[in-house]
Amino acid sequence: MSNYAIIVAGGKGLRMGGDVPKQFLPVGGKPVLMRTIERFREYDEKLNIILVLPVQQQEYWNNLCLEYSFRAEIRIANGGETRFESSKNGLDAIPSDESGLVAIHDGVRPFVSIETISRCFNAASAHGAAIPVLPVVESLRVVEPNGESKNVLRSNYRMVQTPQVFQIGLAKQAFAQEYNEAFTDDASVIESFGHSIAMVDGNRENIKLTTPYDLSVAQTII
Template identity: 65%
Template structure:
């Protein structure tokens, strides 16, 4: 039995306003993607890491690895035209007869805690499909209903999302659909139930320049 994590890093960084893809930007002196990979290696030295990266970004990534003497072991898959295609490419690197848990994680979420990673993996061994969530702290308003809604009825969804390997492979054998907003929604299309566990609030997705300021504050 082996466990895997598929780390997706296909962003172009358009909302960051620069030419460098956001997963390669430096936070605290180290590229974001390296921080993310090392967090999962911190969780387990035996975890099989699959990095999904656009083919045209491979050379730049290799240059960064040499510059920062980054020697973590991982398998490399090509990114697809969509996130769905990218995850499917990553899953193809997992043997068809593999048994265990596979996580899917955003490469630009470097601050997921090791406790959350462990919680997701261990819960998935029995629940088969698990996502980390955090409470909504702001007031929510329905645009279509023109009214406030109970924030206690909602949660913010994070990654890593963890699944039984054969289950996620079966889910990604489906055709892509606009309804698929994350891996949990792909699995739920099979009629499966997804279990929620507590995430950590620092596990933000770095998308805008303001997020980078928050990231630096977290590190300091």
């Protein structure tokens, strides 16, 4: 039985306002994606890591690895048109007879804590599927189809992070479904297959680097 981590890095970085995809931008002198991979290596040096990248970005990544002398053992899978397809491609790279756990993580979340990763794997081992969440600290309103809005209790909601960890067999079966626009993350695919999702505490620093402001926050965290 082996455990895996699928790092999905298919973003084009358009909201960053530059030509370099956000997962390759340097933070604290090192590309974001390398920091993300290193965090999972810190959790478990024996973890099998699969990196999902668009075909047109793979040569750029290989050159970055040479430039930064980055020698982590990873497999490369091709990115897809959607997050669903990219995650499925990563899962397809896992041998069909594996019976361990697989974490699916955003490549641009380099500050996930070792404790969060551990909580997710432990909960998935017990329940089959687990995700890290945070309480909502802002007030929330729901907008109705007619344009009117109303307040909702924020205590009824959680903000979802990654890694989202599942039993490998369960994930492979769930991702054999046809794509649905209701699949907003990997856990929603598992849930639509009829399996419940356990929640564990995430960590506040585990932000998704999407905008230039996020990069400023990342520099502060470093």
